[in-house]
Amino acid sequence: MVEPGSGYLACGMTGPGRLADPEEIVAAIDSEARKRHDLEGETVLITAGPTQEPLDPVRYLTNRSSGKMGYALAEAAAARGAKVVLISGPVHLAPPRGVEVISVRTAVEMRAKVMENLGPAHIVIKSAAVADFHLSKVPDQKVKKTAARISLELDPTPDILAELGRKKDDRLLIGFAAETQNLVQEARRKLESKNCDMVVGNLVGGADVGFESDQNEVILVLRTGETIPLERASKREIADRIFDQVLKLRLALHAANGR
Numbered sequence: 001m002v003e004p005g006s007g008y009l010a011c012g013m014t015g016p017g018r019l020a021d022p023e024e025i026v027a028a029i030d031s032e033a034r035k036r037h038d039l040e041g042e043t044v045l046i047t048a049g050p051t052q053e054p055l056d057p058v059r060y061l062t063n064r065s066s067g068k069m070g071y072a073l074a075e076a077a078a079a080r081g082a083k084v085v086l087i088s089g090p091v092h093l094a095p096p097r098g099v100e101v102i103s104v105r106t107a108v109e110m111r112a113k114v115m116e117n118l119g120p121a122h123i124v125i126k127s128a129a130v131a132d133f134h135l136s137k138v139p140d141q142k143v144k145k146t147a148a149r150i151s152l153e154l155d156p157t158p159d160i161l162a163e164l165g166r167k168k169d170d171r172l173l174i175g176f177a178a179e180t181q182n183l184v185q186e187a188r189r190k191l192e193s194k195n196c197d198m199v200v201g202n203l204v205g206g207a208d209v210g211f212e213s214d215q216n217e218v219i220l221v222l223r224t225g226e227t228i229p230l231e232r233a234s235k236r237e238i239a240d241r242i243f244d245q246v247l248k249l250r251l252a253l254h255a256a257n258g259r
């Protein structure tokens with residue numbers, strides 16, 4: 001059901017009763033048409049976007065993540081019938097239909113919200129580009145410009161994926177690896193060291209895939225040693241291909257647990 005839009009009406013009154021925004025109608029039809037319901041009954045926890053790590057009240061460290069990959073994953077999971085919780089860093093994207101979005105700013109805040117929402121999750125996908133370093137003591141006042149060189153001493157942020165790997169139980173844990181070289185090797189290293197079921201290797205640094213782009217091209221690295229390249233497509237299409245593989249992993253997990 002697409003509800004009517006609100007505003008000034010032909011009868012002279014103001015309120016709900018206008019034709020809904022055509023883009024909203026198209027999005028609703030698209031989402032219904034894509035529905036396969038093969039994730040019904042699953043709760044999926046997804047992280048998306050960058051984090052911002054303050055340096056003082058007016059400056060921060062961040063990265064190029066737009067959130068598009070994570071939001072596409074959330075939209076795909078919801079369209080396939082999952083209950084989706086999306087923990088998002090600061091992005092300029094509309095919340096996907098039917099998805100609970102929790103906004104955070106820093107890696108520390110993202111960690112807190114992920115752990116708070118982990119309980120009911122059957123599938124966790126960490127597509128956020130979490131900052132690896134931050135200032136653990138942020139000055140209260142703006143740092144003044146002087147002629148002298150200054151240096152920043154940064155501490156590592158909490159490694160959320162590694163902590164999830166330690167608390168995995170019988171969840172499926174999917175990590176991402178954004179790399180500029182040795183993609184498969186690095187993805188495999190992250191798969192092992194963070195106890196993931198699958199890592200999505202994403203070559204970044206170029207302009208047409210990876211960060212910011214509407215398209216992506218990734219390689220799925222599995223515990224079996226198998227690698228599955230997903231050729232260039234829209235992030236929404238890549239998201240569906242990732243869930244196709246997640247479903248195979250879930251079936252294998254259920255079979256192993258005798259469900």
Ligand code: PMT
Pocket residue numbers: 049050064065066067068069070107126127128129130131132157158159160161162174175176177178179190202204210211212213
């Ligand atoms: O947002 P877009 O513009 O659409 O771009 C998509 C993307 C390139 C950001 C996405 O596809 C991607 O590759 N996401 C992972 C980015 C990243 O931080 O990769 P990493 O190799 O640095 O981290 C490895 C994994 O550890 C990731 O799952 C990350 O979420 C997680 N991590 C990293 C640091 C940290 N402190 N905690 C974490 O949980």
